[in-house]
Amino acid sequence: MNNNKFIFPKGFLWGAATAACQIEGAYDVDGRGLSTSDIHKFEAGLNRRELVEDEHTSVSLAKAVADKDGYYPKRYGNGFYYRYKEDIALMKEMGFNSFRLSISWSRIFPNGDELEPNENGLKFYDKVIKEIVNAGMEPIVTMLHYDIPLNLVTKYGGFRNPKLIDFMMRYGKLLINRYGDKVKYWIPFNQINLIQYCGFKSLGILRDKTENFQEDQYKAIHNQFIINAKLKEFAKKHNPDIQIGIMLADCTYFPHTCKPEDVVFTMKRNRMQYFFADVPLRGEYPGHMLRFFKENNININISEEDKITLRENTSDFLAFSYYYSRTLDAEKNTMDAASVSDNPYLVGNDWGWTIDPLGFYNSLSQYWDRYQKPIMIAENGFGHEDVFEEGTVHDDYRINYLKEHVLSLAEALQDGVEIIAYLTWAPIDLVSSGTSEMSKRYGFVYVDLDDFGKGTGDRFKKDSFYWYKKVIESNGAKLDLDNENAMSSEK
Template sequence: MVKSKNGFKDNFLWGGATAANQCEGAWNKDGKGISTADIQPYTKGINRKSLNFNHVTKQALDNFMNNNELFYPKRNGVHFYDRYEEYFDKLEDMGFSCFRMSIAWTRIFPNGDEKKPNKKGLQHYRNVLTSLKKRGITPIVTMSHYEMPINLVTKYGGWENRKLINLFLNYCTVLLDNFHDLVKYWIVINQINLIQYESFGSLGILYDKNNNYLEQQFQGIHHQFVAFGLVKSYAQEHYPDNKIGTMLADCILQPYSCRPEDVELAFKRNRMQYFFGDVQILGNYPDYALQYFKDNNIQLKTLPEDEKIIHDNLADFLCISYYYSYCVDAYKNGMDPADTTKNPYLKENEWGWAINPSGLYVTMSNYWDRYHIPMMIGENGFGFEDKLMDGKVHDQYRIDYLKKHIKALKQAVIDGADIFAYCSWAPFDIVSAGTAEMSKRYGYVYVDYDDFGNGSGKLYNKDSFYWYKKVISSNGEEL
């Protein structure tokens, strides 16, 4: 027997997470190509509980790309591309020991299929990573975070096309070759399991109800599994000190009631969420997934070598994003992962999020029991319409949310889970991934831009800024 844990390990990494497409801006600067994120418009009065940029048809794509009357917030972000040093000053002041960021594929390969990378893009990210290193902040880098080159959608059909495996591998090997000395932790694909909400951004597959869209999605996922294996193999051979991880959005469900039907449906739905981790961490397609494919007339096109690539190249760590929890009612819901029921015991915010801190403890404990590999929190946060008054933002609601979630995470650690990092979403305000609005704010730092990119751009510390600084300095003891 070993001594029980009493809290976070001494070298625990505290920080925050962002995505290039939500913060960088400079969408056509220094040779950058156009990405799937660059054509997501913002519409005033949008339904905040819906995601209108997932099932994108060919007609919608043409409209998004050629409509000069639309406003595209992610083309501006919060001007992080040119102002990253200012933002890093804030992170350093809070005492960050890590920062999760993504590299925009279109800054390295503007169209995704060039033979040689864009040197200006490589130099930019070397400058960014070097700045982090000088400040003693460990970068955790996502290679693909909902911003694939639009050319790969229109020319190749997205990840359904097997050709994307080698195109993506070429991109990832360039990142490893150029930044292996500055980056230890790599996340290959952001939230690979979130196909019910991010099929266009992550897979680049256009929605066509006349085809088996579910089959197209899982074909794309299979190609991403193979690509992950090849990236891991390359890193292991050339840069064994680099760690290659996979990332899942937590979609683990609770049964709506103790009715056997609810419990069974939740169990079946949860297995199809574990599927994505089972393949990349355990190394095989599980039987329950093969039966799911059969039931849904999904026939994947594979090559004989795919099985060995997946089996031999497992993830070094698991990254989890957690915001809220879900329920499933067998009388109302089916196997569609987007089909859920409200939890009557939880309150929802205006974006429909049922806040459940104890769910984080259950989630991380379940993943640890299933996989027994190092884990990190890659995203966890509370979006809200903050009010700036006299240069201050009093966001006790955010402090309350984060305090309860960190406490739950700590309990998972005490109970044995190997968790090495916590990255809240996001350390400073950025454009929302789902609704493309600026009003849905997460940061410890208020960024003075509105939904249409207007504002001074000044940075203001919120109350949560000073709270999180104490959390970091006390290694999670002072909440």
Template sequence: MSEKNIFPSNFLWGGAVAADQIEGACFEGGKGLTTSDMFIYQPDANHASLNTSNMTKQQVINAINDQKGYYPKRHGIDFYHTYKSDLQYLKKMGFKTFRFSINWGRIFPNGDEAEPNQAGLDFYDRLIDEVIADGMEPIVTMLHYEIPINITLKYGGFNNRQVIDLFTKYGETLLEHFGHKVRYWIVINQINLVHIEPFNSTGICVDQVDNFEEAKFQAIHNQMVASARIVKKAHELDPDLQIGTMLADLTAYPQDSNPDNVLLAMHHNQMSYYMTDVQFRGYYPGYILHYFKQHNYHLDITDQDRKVLQGNTMDFLAISYYFSQMVDVKKSTDYLATAPNPYLKDNPWGWAIDPKGLYNCLSQYWDRYQKPIMIAENGLGMYDKLENGTVNDDYRIEYLREHIKQLKRCLEDGIDIFAYCAWGPIDLVSSSSQEMEKRYGFVYVDYDNWGRGTGKRYLKKSFAWYQKVIATNGREI
């Protein structure tokens, strides 16, 4: 389908991955264990509703000592060793950008060392150099669920204010070492998913605190303070460095025009908005302060915290978008609870496919902040079938095509969108379900959920489709 040229000539088409889901080599190069390495594959789990991110301290210790269970993110797709050949696939597709994360556990294996691990710095130097040599703009995420497990066991995760300094030091180390090569940085992946994946997001075990809900909000505050410090450092090093915050879009529709449903949707959405309100406006909005008061949450917020937040706001907003949500007071009044949307179809994991929801949420973010926006993730996870050396994934092409159409609507409305990163351009381990067989890629990787297979890469039908999208700058989708 050929359409008029809407995308700017310098638009960054590409894809995104995370270190913990692709690299493997868990015990190589001096890397320390991280939160993501604690998740075992559970073949009998209900993957449509699986939440693997509430862990006790004993469960963490058991995972560290377990010699029998299969922990998929310790293996990934072996990108640590295959990155050069894997990047060639992205180069062939014509990628303008590649978003990936740096694993905190490779740079500071325990999170609190005095000096960074040179082997980790060297690996990412090689990776970044290769990305640039292949004609792609690197977009680097500093933290994508890769918190050194020592931060959990010794400090109790981001709930501890000491971790502000530790994470700030890590972020500043990355900027000082790689800032001359990398212009775009996302400090923390999907900062608002703390309510869904608290252990992944903050490194806090449920039995390490007296009030887990309060601790989650304190942890996010500490992350935002550290992020503001990192913004300050970046702009001191080079005013052209661009530092962004990232939300997983959780925008909810009201079930109907019942004012109670409309207000429930508003409150649901505010639980994500408040974080970007703080990071773009520089202060806590009144509605979240009232929420804290209602629930008797007492956060440790210092005058110095307020000063650094006010003076070091973010440069751009990164969004991951996969689905939309709906809320219904008849089902629940809890701000997190959602209900099935009868107008939408789900993927096998219960995610409602809603391209128009992308137009809706981006319009809301733009109206709220007027900050440049990056689509940091967008994709369709499905059970792909390899036949005759390929996958006929027309369903993925259709999903991405319809979402890109909505991006065009946004651009026509004057929304500043500068990048589109399809999630998982090469198949990788699922963040939530630990499955390898929940596939997103344009490139099929021959591993199953137990890591069995040849590891060989195969091109899916969507590979050539996305190649043409990029070559025509979005005119042919």
């Protein structure tokens, strides 16, 4: 890619992203209630690629809540609740001008259905957001990042129940009223499309409490679409400058071969993923999804009022996470979103996540061509089992990964793609969402904790810390630590 003379836009947002359920800890402090992330137990020795939790029953949930011996890492995070000032100071030192965080719903409404919020929970975020703003960063807030209050799961059945529209609207309005003068960018739902891997954490549906799991999933997604639109409507009345986005986990696939069957099959599968952004960004259900619902006896009950709400309150921007790419084989794969094939031309990390910066460029281009809406890179990063020695980590593999993806970002910007932010995952090491490991590390800062939470919790700068600092200082011009072959640019 030819980026020799490229200049990143003035005011471009550089930063990183986290989730409350992966960093905060303090799960039983100041009135916080349990959430869907608090029941993911760490199991040592299992195949990492199989350590993905996507389903729960009422039995497994009750067992996890009652378990006094197992270790549940997301209840403890990396100690951000107590060390947020230190962590934000490290981000400031790197030069961040933006920071994406999420707010724990169960810290504000412990059961999710209360009429009045937990003021102690709000006071924590008062302090955190103030610290972020005072550090010169634009706070980007996710309202729900895989931590639904457990009471909303056990009592109401999760987001398939339309009562959750009112409960989350109460929560979302409170956040906008309280922080809308400090927070411009809001993402109501993290990776709204990733139901094949994170359905329980994002939708709150118990498998033994549903007669038609697939239908209930799409009912839940519809209710989330309505919430997204209603929050947009409310936010614009509160403060016209507020931006409400929709977020995807990128699931743009390549055909495994150039056989027409693979090409058409891949188009259909990609279209099923675009659907999750089509409705919020275009304001209506696409025809192929209405056909899919009809052919699979899925009844969503989309009212005329719903259609108006969606049409008149489209999202302001598209946020998406990008880590790797996959291919699709029409003979081997199915329409199940979790059915994928590896690309034989790519290599991956220990978790099988293939490295594909060209795939990043492809996805950016496809989204822009389809929606013509501003794009935020909400997550991009490289998980690795780092070796900590002599007070640091020499993570050239992470630097190389991020460098190549920033180059793809620059290429898309030169095509005219409107990208407003690049947020890596993550600023500091945190608990993995899918595997509950600490050893799957993403941060620029090493955290001295192992997979069972043992260690000092102290923070140490990795080589990538200094690399990203230089990237931000140069507004994307200097992509090498030694400054050789760097792009020319302006700060």
